[in-house]
Amino acid sequence: MEPASSLELENLSRHFDGRAVLSGISLAVPAGRITCLLGQSGCGKSTLLRIIAGVDRPDPGTRIRAGGVELVGPRRFVEPEDRRIGFMFQDYALFPHLSVAGNLAFGLRALPAPARAARVARVAQRIGIAHLLERYPHSLSGGEQQRVALARALAPEPAILLMDEPFSNLDQGLREKVRRETVDTLRRTGTTAIIVTHDPQEALATGDLIVLMRAGRIEQAGTPFEIYDRPRSPYAAEFMGPCNRLTGIWSAGRIETPIGTFPAPLDLPDGALALACIRPQALSIGPDGQGISARVVAKTFTGESEQIDIMVHPLAQTLRMHSHFRIPMGVGDKVSLQLNGAQIHVFPDDGQDAATARPES
Incomplete structure (x- = not known):
């Protein structure tokens, strides 16, 4: 051949x-x-x-x-x-x-x-x-x-x-x-x-x-x-897998969102809008009082994992997370949202340039 x-x-x-x-x-x-x-x-x-x-x-x-x-x-x-x-x-x-x-x-x-x-x-x-x-x-x-x-x-x-x-x-x-x-x-x-x-x-x-x-x-x-x-x-990020989209304010090399502040090597003026795409596996929840206050609004068991929708004030949309562990909290329970260190993808608001960042510790 x-x-x-x-x-x-x-x-x-x-x-x-x-x-x-x-x-x-x-x-x-x-x-x-x-x-x-x-x-x-x-x-x-x-x-x-x-x-x-x-x-x-x-x-x-x-x-x-x-x-x-x-x-x-x-x-x-x-x-x-x-x-x-x-x-x-x-x-x-x-x-x-x-x-x-x-x-x-x-x-x-x-x-x-x-x-x-x-x-x-x-x-x-x-x-x-x-x-x-x-x-x-x-x-x-x-x-x-x-x-x-x-x-x-x-x-x-x-x-x-x-x-x-x-x-x-x-x-x-x-x-x-x-x-x-x-x-x-x-x-x-x-x-x-x-x-x-x-x-x-x-x-x-x-x-x-x-x-x-x-x-x-x-x-x-x-x-x-x-x-x-x-x-x-953002198109590439979302096509390759589900993402939670959060719009935030760019300040001093970071995007500030209601669930955290994330650094990224973008060249944006302070006060500009930026976009964070957060994959469901980047989120986790624990007992109330140990992180950002949230509430479970839906749970779907898929066999190998569990899909959980949570609401965080003041966000208008729910956030989705995936867990391979059994989550004891039920629908309606108050929980604490945590970021587990997985990658967060940050883009200018126009989506033309991109950078990958991790949440600040």
Whole structure:
């Protein structure tokens, strides 16, 4: 198998009927790693995938290079079949009239028959579907169909594999199992993969690089730890996980809020408004009298954790916290709100710049 390829996108844009679907996307996708394109429906993820594959054309001024070879440029457009880029569709798109072996062999027609059969056997063994080769798609479970689709995409030994929401059609329990198996396969084969998803938890569990998109642009790109622990905007902070939003006053390098004062390296004038995004796990409660006075207004047990809504005067909105411990206080009880040292994300009120801070002791 040939070495995996890196991918470089430069100033990639796409307009439909005068509307910008993608605007100025520049990105370096590392070779042999898994990159997750993350974002809400309609943010341009799938369009970006189709342009990389070559089934859609970007606006003029775009450059795309794979392994240093230009695929798209001012005077160049490499056709999809010549890009060595595999595409695994959301609905798997298996050919119902072909057996599993026939599906795997479909993209290998340029190989002599013996080499084609050997490649099918090798890929089937690697993905763990050798026992399914004589079966037909209609007789396969959802997880088996997903593995066949992955094997078919890998059979031509693409330099880059694109996957559009590959786990969305699976039930939750099966989704996690198949996702682990798929990631293990991609890492074992050293494949450069780009996976589209709208699920931040899936992106965090899967990607070496996460590219968070918003309205056709890149909001933030980084490792899972970087994008979760150091979001650059309120949008990024809240997309990667629930947050309590508190507006406060900026003074002497700190944001002052009703539940505490938090430092952050922001350049704001004293008296300006700033925003603190506080994750639910950053909060905890104890007996009344040992912190900021609050009241429990709702509790929801989810099995592995408990979700608790608390009201703090003079806040108009409740604050939400998560606890993996059983909280004895009930709805209506007075409690004390405490900050447990978890990160607090602080932003200017316009949300353009961001910093990560911890509460002062």
